[in-house]
Amino acid sequence: MVQEASVGDLQQSVGYSLKQAATALRSAMDTVLRPLELTVPQYSCLEVLGQRPGLSNAELARATFVTRQAMGGVLRGLQERGLVTRPAVASHGRALPTELTVLGRQRLRAASAAVHAVERQMLSGLPVADQQRLLDDLITCTTSLTGRSVPKQ
Template sequence: MTASENLGVLIKETQAILHQRMDEVLRPLGLTVPQYACLQALHDTPGITGSELARRVFVSRQSTNIVLQGLEKRGLITRSDDQGPRRERATELTGAAVALLGEARTGVAAVAGRMTGGLSPADARRLHTLLTTCRDALAGR
């Protein structure tokens, strides 16, 4: 295996463990990682399109709709009855979602801190730059 292939495997292993650790802190809150990512994206980018939401949650548009339906049933989001452009419905967080998201962010931040705890601030910034470069190369940017 080449050095580049080894690096790709290491990144994938890291992502899988990160997902598992995030799941461990989110599960007691009744959230999955995709639900958390969805709430986070809706909070950070009000009016986000369904397509962009799917990209940020790393699932298909159809799966995003299923995630949204579950969040709506739990009273964590409200969705407009009126369809906007491209048949999309405006989606907003409820007060309960904002409170839950605050708790969830605390747990996820602890996981991220654990992941980068052995890095100096300069190393963490450098890793961010390097991973951004790798992502952009694959995305054709």
């Protein structure tokens, strides 16, 4: 006879606690990004482009955990506001490489500082060694579920 396992007490569930932390983080990021007139996906897009300019819509979607269709909307909004630039026609293939504008880099600096402050607040109850351990453990969890190695910072 097969015995079914259950999650059990939600307060003892790592997955449930992880989701609570992710929701709290998202809410805090929404709060600090709102005055900058950015959503979390828009900020994520700017942050990724700041570190890896020239990515295509599909590459940005993968890097920011949204669909390609959603990324198309994010990019249109950012482009209309003068935060990113994309060529009208691809120089080769179909991909349109995206880059930050001067205004986009300025907005990214402010947004990145605001999000970094949220992350510092989130981690403030942990000693520095435990913060690194948490990061390493989350990377290990991701690798265990995806089978793909996550680059360490």
